[in-house]
Amino acid sequence: MIKGIGTNVDTRRVNGSIKRLVSELEFFKSIGFDYVEIPAAGLDVIARGRIIRKRLERVKELLSNYNFRYTVHAPDVINLKIKTNPWHYRVMEATIEFAGEINAEVVVYHYGEVDHSIDVPERVQRKAEIVALRELADLAKEKGVVIGVENVGHPVSEVLKLVRAVNHPNVKLVIDVGHLFIVSNYTGIDFYDELKKGLPYAVELHLSDNFGESPQTYQKIPDVEAFRFVYGIGDLHLPIGEGDIPYNKVFRIIRESGFDGIVILEINSMDRFADEYADSLNLLRKRLILAADNNKTKKRRKVK
Helix, strand or coil: CCCEEEEECCHHHHCCCHHHHHHHHHHHHHHCCCEEEEECCCCCCEECCEECHHHHHHHHHHHCCCCCEEEEECCCCCCCCCCCCCHHHHHHHHHHHHHHHCCCCEEEEECCCCCCCCCCCHHHHHHHHHHHHHHHHHHHHHHCCEEEEECCCCCHHHHHHHHHHHCCCCEEEEEEHHHHHHHHHHHCCCHHHHHHHHHHHEEEEEECECCCCCHHHCCCCCCCHHHHHHHCCCCCCECCCCCCCCHHHHHHHHHHHCCCCEEEECCCCHHHHHHHHHHHHHHHHHHHHHHHHHHHHHHHHHHC
16 A cells, blocks of 8 residues: 655755745645655755754754655765765765654665766775665664665666665665656666566655656757757656656556555656646546555455
């Protein structure tokens, strides 16, 4: 049984503005989301790897005014493979502390890229990420949160190898279906097979839509949101049904897997899609929660 359906406060969208945060929380409340994913980098609660207590207390008080449950998204740029830069670790540490302070359930961490520009072997970088996550997982356990490692530009199966290597109950998988769809189209791996492999280990799912076009095939088009939209390039975070992801089958696979974690709807451009949030939430409830309940009822009737 899915724990609940939420949506994200985007880092760039809120950009440190408490006023904007309040506006978004009120909007999400009016629609009826269960969870909100809070960006650690978007609220100015962390500076130089340290918690800013005054800002933290203001954010905590604000969040406590709502009945949402929370998750936290760590800054996208954190890369625990790069041990030569200790600030990645310290910022992740502070992010976990922040998550504990707001009673969040999950901290989402982007699976690190191997940096081939530094004179550190790939195997050493991969080992560094495993060791760092094991240490941070102990802090996460102390704070009552789970670290969810998210697939970005890699197959879910590769991220799953990291989760298994860490081998800690407070480190699990976050599957971003949009990211997986792009990687699958670009590399030729089996989209559905990757999804099925990851779901038993996932604590959270990120759902949005796109056209499966990798930015790597359109390098001459600038990374400007308006241009990316008209060409349909990259992870556009469209409302579900406005891209090419085969969600009918995706929903069925999720239901059949028995996934019991959190679902986060990631629509980053609120200016473009404010009117679509409610439709997407209703669709997710209908296809993931109500459909699952109906299937259970049918099975019980068959048993009788």
